[in-house]
Amino acid sequence: MREPAAGAFITFEGGEGAGKSTQVQRLAARLRxxxxxxVVVTREPGGSPKAEAIRAALLSGVAKPHGAFAEALLFSAARIDHLDTLIRPALARGETVLCDRFADSTRAYQGAAGGLDPALVTSLERVVVGETRPDLTLILDLDPSLGLARAAGRGDAGPDRFEAEALAFHTRLRDAFRAIAAAEPERCALIDASAEPDAVEAAIRAAVAARLPALLGEASGDAA
Structure with missing residues:
Protein backbone atom coordinates (compact mmCIF):
# COMPACT_ATOMS: atom_id res chain seq x y z
CA MET A 1 0.00 0.00 0.00
CA ARG A 2 1.18 3.52 -0.75
CA GLU A 3 2.24 5.67 2.18
CA PRO A 4 -0.05 8.65 3.01
CA ALA A 5 2.70 11.09 2.04
CA ALA A 6 3.14 9.55 -1.39
CA GLY A 7 2.27 11.37 -4.58
CA ALA A 8 -1.09 11.65 -6.29
CA PHE A 9 -2.23 9.35 -9.08
CA ILE A 10 -4.76 10.72 -11.60
CA THR A 11 -5.98 8.74 -14.59
CA PHE A 12 -7.86 9.85 -17.70
CA GLU A 13 -10.35 7.51 -19.35
CA GLY A 14 -12.87 7.61 -22.18
CA GLY A 15 -13.55 6.48 -25.72
CA GLU A 16 -11.69 7.27 -28.90
CA GLY A 17 -11.37 10.95 -29.78
CA ALA A 18 -12.49 12.19 -26.36
CA GLY A 19 -9.49 14.51 -26.03
CA LYS A 20 -7.68 12.74 -23.21
CA SER A 21 -4.16 13.41 -24.48
CA THR A 22 -4.85 17.14 -24.87
CA GLN A 23 -6.37 17.43 -21.42
CA VAL A 24 -3.59 15.43 -19.75
CA GLN A 25 -1.07 17.97 -21.05
CA ARG A 26 -3.22 20.92 -19.99
CA LEU A 27 -3.68 19.59 -16.47
CA ALA A 28 0.02 18.80 -16.19
CA ALA A 29 0.90 22.40 -17.05
CA ARG A 30 -1.58 23.68 -14.48
CA LEU A 31 -0.37 21.39 -11.72
CA ARG A 32 3.26 22.24 -12.33
CA VAL A 39 4.38 15.96 -12.50
CA VAL A 40 4.89 12.81 -14.55
CA VAL A 41 2.82 12.36 -17.72
CA THR A 42 2.48 8.84 -19.05
CA ARG A 43 0.09 6.58 -20.96
CA GLU A 44 -1.23 3.06 -21.36
CA PRO A 45 -0.50 0.81 -22.95
CA GLY A 46 3.03 2.15 -22.76
CA GLY A 47 4.95 4.39 -20.40
CA SER A 48 8.06 2.22 -20.22
CA PRO A 49 10.24 0.74 -22.98
CA LYS A 50 8.87 -2.78 -22.63
CA ALA A 51 5.29 -1.55 -22.34
CA GLU A 52 5.71 0.64 -25.41
CA ALA A 53 6.78 -2.41 -27.41
CA ILE A 54 3.63 -4.21 -26.26
CA ARG A 55 1.60 -1.12 -27.19
CA ALA A 56 2.86 -1.25 -30.77
CA ALA A 57 1.83 -4.90 -31.05
CA LEU A 58 -1.60 -4.33 -29.53
CA LEU A 59 -2.52 -1.31 -31.62
CA SER A 60 -1.37 -3.04 -34.79
CA GLY A 61 -4.01 -5.68 -34.15
CA VAL A 62 -1.61 -8.60 -33.89
CA ALA A 63 -3.40 -9.96 -30.79
CA LYS A 64 -6.96 -9.45 -32.05
CA PRO A 65 -7.30 -12.90 -33.68
CA HIS A 66 -6.49 -14.48 -30.31
CA GLY A 67 -9.42 -12.81 -28.57
CA ALA A 68 -10.10 -10.43 -25.70
CA PHE A 69 -8.39 -12.62 -23.10
CA ALA A 70 -5.09 -12.58 -24.98
CA GLU A 71 -5.33 -8.81 -25.32
CA ALA A 72 -6.11 -8.43 -21.63
CA LEU A 73 -3.04 -10.50 -20.76
CA LEU A 74 -0.85 -8.32 -22.96
CA PHE A 75 -2.29 -5.16 -21.45
CA SER A 76 -1.64 -6.62 -18.01
CA ALA A 77 1.97 -7.46 -18.89
CA ALA A 78 2.51 -3.90 -20.10
CA ARG A 79 0.85 -2.52 -16.96
CA ILE A 80 3.04 -4.55 -14.63
CA ASP A 81 6.20 -3.15 -16.22
CA HIS A 82 4.75 0.36 -16.31
CA LEU A 83 3.84 0.24 -12.63
CA ASP A 84 7.15 -1.21 -11.53
CA THR A 85 9.45 1.01 -13.58
CA LEU A 86 7.62 4.35 -13.64
CA ILE A 87 4.36 4.80 -11.71
CA ARG A 88 5.18 3.33 -8.31
CA PRO A 89 8.69 4.89 -8.09
CA ALA A 90 7.27 8.32 -9.01
CA LEU A 91 4.50 8.06 -6.42
CA ALA A 92 7.00 6.95 -3.77
CA ARG A 93 9.01 10.11 -4.49
CA GLY A 94 5.90 12.22 -3.83
CA GLU A 95 5.33 13.12 -7.48
CA THR A 96 1.99 13.53 -9.25
CA VAL A 97 1.36 10.95 -11.99
CA LEU A 98 -1.10 11.69 -14.79
CA CYS A 99 -1.85 8.62 -16.89
CA ASP A 100 -3.73 8.55 -20.21
CA ARG A 101 -5.70 5.32 -19.63
CA PHE A 102 -5.23 2.72 -16.93
CA ALA A 103 -7.07 -0.35 -15.60
CA ASP A 104 -10.56 1.04 -16.33
CA SER A 105 -9.77 0.78 -20.03
CA THR A 106 -9.24 -2.96 -19.65
CA ARG A 107 -12.58 -3.18 -17.86
CA ALA A 108 -14.27 -1.30 -20.69
CA TYR A 109 -12.45 -2.49 -23.83
CA GLN A 110 -11.73 -6.14 -23.13
CA GLY A 111 -14.45 -6.57 -20.51
CA ALA A 112 -17.70 -4.82 -21.36
CA ALA A 113 -17.07 -4.19 -25.07
CA GLY A 114 -14.93 -7.27 -25.73
CA GLY A 115 -17.11 -9.74 -23.87
CA LEU A 116 -14.52 -10.94 -21.36
CA ASP A 117 -15.94 -12.28 -18.09
CA PRO A 118 -16.02 -9.36 -15.58
CA ALA A 119 -14.84 -11.66 -12.79
CA LEU A 120 -11.74 -12.52 -14.82
CA VAL A 121 -11.03 -8.84 -15.51
CA THR A 122 -11.41 -8.08 -11.80
CA SER A 123 -9.03 -10.89 -10.88
CA LEU A 124 -6.40 -9.66 -13.34
CA GLU A 125 -6.73 -6.13 -11.99
CA ARG A 126 -6.38 -7.32 -8.40
CA VAL A 127 -3.15 -9.16 -9.19
CA VAL A 128 -1.62 -6.52 -11.46
CA VAL A 129 -2.67 -3.25 -9.85
CA GLY A 130 -2.83 -4.25 -6.20
CA GLU A 131 -3.05 -1.18 -3.99
CA THR A 132 -1.78 1.23 -6.66
CA ARG A 133 -5.20 2.59 -7.54
CA PRO A 134 -5.92 6.08 -8.85
CA ASP A 135 -6.78 8.81 -6.37
CA LEU A 136 -8.95 10.37 -9.07
CA THR A 137 -10.17 9.12 -12.43
CA LEU A 138 -11.44 11.66 -14.96
CA ILE A 139 -13.78 9.97 -17.44
CA LEU A 140 -14.21 12.06 -20.59
CA ASP A 141 -17.69 11.27 -21.86
CA LEU A 142 -18.46 11.77 -25.55
CA ASP A 143 -20.92 10.47 -28.12
CA PRO A 144 -18.94 7.75 -29.93
CA SER A 145 -19.95 9.03 -33.38
CA LEU A 146 -18.38 12.39 -32.60
CA GLY A 147 -15.34 10.77 -31.02
CA LEU A 148 -14.68 8.57 -34.04
CA ALA A 149 -15.06 11.57 -36.34
CA ARG A 150 -12.50 13.45 -34.28
CA ALA A 151 -10.12 10.48 -34.34
CA ALA A 152 -10.48 10.18 -38.12
CA GLY A 153 -9.60 13.86 -38.51
CA ARG A 154 -6.23 13.58 -36.81
CA GLY A 155 -4.52 12.93 -40.15
CA ASP A 156 -2.25 10.17 -38.86
CA ALA A 157 -1.66 6.72 -40.32
CA GLY A 158 -5.30 5.66 -40.09
CA PRO A 159 -7.44 3.90 -37.49
CA ASP A 160 -5.69 1.64 -35.03
CA ARG A 161 -6.93 -1.72 -33.78
CA PHE A 162 -9.66 -0.20 -31.60
CA GLU A 163 -10.63 2.86 -33.64
CA ALA A 164 -11.44 0.45 -36.50
CA GLU A 165 -14.14 -1.32 -34.50
CA ALA A 166 -17.80 -0.82 -35.42
CA LEU A 167 -19.92 1.89 -33.82
CA ALA A 168 -21.73 -0.68 -31.66
CA PHE A 169 -18.42 -1.56 -29.99
CA HIS A 170 -17.78 2.09 -29.16
CA THR A 171 -21.30 2.53 -27.86
CA ARG A 172 -20.70 -0.35 -25.44
CA LEU A 173 -17.44 1.34 -24.43
CA ARG A 174 -19.23 4.55 -23.57
CA ASP A 175 -21.83 2.69 -21.56
CA ALA A 176 -19.08 0.84 -19.71
CA PHE A 177 -17.19 3.99 -18.76
CA ARG A 178 -20.39 5.67 -17.59
CA ALA A 179 -21.20 2.60 -15.49
CA ILE A 180 -17.75 2.74 -13.89
CA ALA A 181 -18.28 6.40 -13.02
CA ALA A 182 -21.68 5.64 -11.50
CA ALA A 183 -20.37 2.68 -9.49
CA GLU A 184 -17.35 4.52 -8.03
CA PRO A 185 -18.34 8.18 -7.57
CA GLU A 186 -15.74 8.74 -4.85
CA ARG A 187 -12.94 7.99 -7.31
CA CYS A 188 -14.44 8.99 -10.65
CA ALA A 189 -15.60 12.29 -12.14
CA LEU A 190 -17.61 12.22 -15.37
CA ILE A 191 -16.58 15.09 -17.66
CA ASP A 192 -18.61 16.28 -20.67
CA ALA A 193 -16.04 16.03 -23.46
CA SER A 194 -18.36 17.43 -26.15
CA ALA A 195 -17.61 21.00 -25.03
CA GLU A 196 -14.79 23.19 -26.32
CA PRO A 197 -11.33 22.24 -24.98
CA ASP A 198 -11.19 25.27 -22.66
CA ALA A 199 -14.52 24.32 -21.09
CA VAL A 200 -13.41 20.70 -20.68
CA GLU A 201 -10.20 21.91 -19.06
CA ALA A 202 -12.19 24.06 -16.63
CA ALA A 203 -14.42 21.12 -15.67
CA ILE A 204 -11.37 18.94 -15.06
CA ARG A 205 -9.73 21.65 -12.98
CA ALA A 206 -12.89 21.96 -10.90
CA ALA A 207 -12.95 18.20 -10.31
CA VAL A 208 -9.32 18.21 -9.20
CA ALA A 209 -9.94 21.19 -6.94
CA ALA A 210 -12.87 19.40 -5.31
CA ARG A 211 -11.14 16.04 -4.84
CA LEU A 212 -7.43 16.91 -4.50
CA PRO A 213 -7.27 20.64 -3.70
CA ALA A 214 -3.67 20.57 -2.46
CA LEU A 215 -2.47 19.77 -5.98
CA LEU A 216 -3.59 23.15 -7.30
CA GLY A 217 -1.97 25.16 -4.51
CA GLU A 218 -2.92 28.82 -4.70
CA ALA A 219 -4.55 28.14 -8.09
CA SER A 220 -7.33 26.11 -6.43
CA GLY A 221 -9.31 29.22 -5.61
CA ASP A 222 -9.99 29.97 -9.27
CA ALA A 223 -10.43 26.39 -10.41
CA ALA A 224 -14.10 26.64 -11.28
Missing part, protein backbone atom coordinates in the same frame (compact mmCIF):
# COMPACT_ATOMS: atom_id res chain seq x y z
CA UNK A 33 2.50 25.88 -11.61
CA UNK A 34 0.07 25.18 -8.78
CA UNK A 35 1.59 22.49 -6.60
CA UNK A 36 5.34 22.90 -6.97
CA UNK A 37 5.76 19.12 -7.03
CA UNK A 38 7.02 17.21 -10.08
Missing amino acids: TGSGRP
